[in-house]
Amino acid sequence: MVEKLGELFIIFILLIPLYGVLIWSYFCPEESLLRGKRWMYKEEPEISEGAIRYIKVASLISIIVLTLVFVILIITN
Template sequence: MLFFIIVLSIPVYIFCIWSLYEPEESFFFLSRWRFKEIPELSDIQIKLIKISSVITMILWTIIVIIVAIDAFTPDPPLPPSMS
């Protein structure tokens, strides 16, 4: 499970960092074909994109840490049998 989360983390962090530095490009990623002229984003939309990318990176880091702790925590010993 830890390997899966780490591999999945790579595109998540790349997209979040990209949307932090290029919010307009990331907002129209894979949907630019729908517009003849690309609409302009307001300052509030750009701020929300940046804030959401930071929040996503923080939450994803917490998930990775929780999965890593769970992966490296030893299992409790089995109870002795009652026979």
């Protein structure tokens, strides 16, 4: 029982940065889309509304799925 709680705690600790990135992607989709690629452009690129909407929806769905998976792991243990 204690080992399983330890495993869940470690999984939770490892999920915190992933949640942080997903929340950041939801609130700043332009920045997250250009992360690591900004050097390729001489001037600020224009990002379409469709791409911004896609990143927001994907981030939100990922947050919900990760939360559900973590809750299911807690319930089954």
